Amino acid sequence: GQQEGANIGSPVANVRAATQRGLGKASLYVRLVPNATIDERDFITNTIRSIMDDTHAIIDVRTLTETTQTAADLLQVFFAVCAIIAFVLAFFLLWTSSSANVRENMWEIGVLRACGLSKWQVVRVGVYESLSLTLSSILLGTVLGGVVAITLTVQFNLFSELPFVFLFPFTLYGFMVFLALVTAVVGPWVPTMDVAQAPVALILKGADWCS
Structure with missing residues (x-):
């Protein structure tokens, strides 16, 4: 315990000595070991803060990075939930519009069936x-979206003077593309199959075979 306290207190003692000597400093960087605990980081931060005036700011880069990463992860989860809700609504909208479209084009489906196409081939046409x-x-x-995002980021960096870094959300993008493809396949599949599996004569007559 004494050895650990000595190791932790050494850089603090150097900072205190330099402060007392009145040396001019623009910034001070303190690097801790990678396996330093939160309590040890807080001890170093609070000790340095106690010997400095209010005109100086102390930033724990590791804590700030962890907080930022947590906020980014929560934001990704929020976007994923919003995407799921949007695609569920889009699925029912596509299903309704596909059903109306199939009902309006029953005669064309009947002609395709009469020409020799199987019900699976007719369904694939709709899909x-x-x-x-x-x-x-x-x-x-x-x-x-990429062009607009890059343009806005570059304009923002002109004012903030930050370097431009292109980070593409591949996980969220792939998840949304997967949901879009599933919606595009399942949406027209059910109404088209409902019509294609009916007898050709009933389809050409436009009869309601579901009754």
Whole structure:
């Protein structure tokens, strides 16, 4: 315990001696061992603060980094929850619009079935149409979003004089792309299958086979 206290108190004693001698200092950096505990860091911080006046500021870089990382992780979780809610709503919206679209184009589906296409091929036609729209939206959204984000970041760095660092949220982006693809496949799958599995004659007549 005495040896540990001596090791911790040595840099503090040097700071106190330098302060008493009146040496001019612009900044002071204190590096602790990597395995230093929170109590040890707080002890060093409070001891240095006690021998300095109020015109100086003391920043614990490790604590500040951990706090920032925690806030960033919570923000990512918040974005993920918002994405899930948005895609659930988008799924039901796509399902409703696909059902209305299929009902309006029943005759075309009946013609495709009469030409020899199986129900699975008809379903794939609807899924491919939805996927093409979704993939094009993902591509355009990624390009435009990246350009806007980079532009705003560069403008912000002009005022803050910070270096430009490009950090892309690959985890959140991949999660949202996965949800978008699942929504694009499952959304039109159910209503198209409901029509495609009906008899061709009923589809061409536009009869309600569900009754």
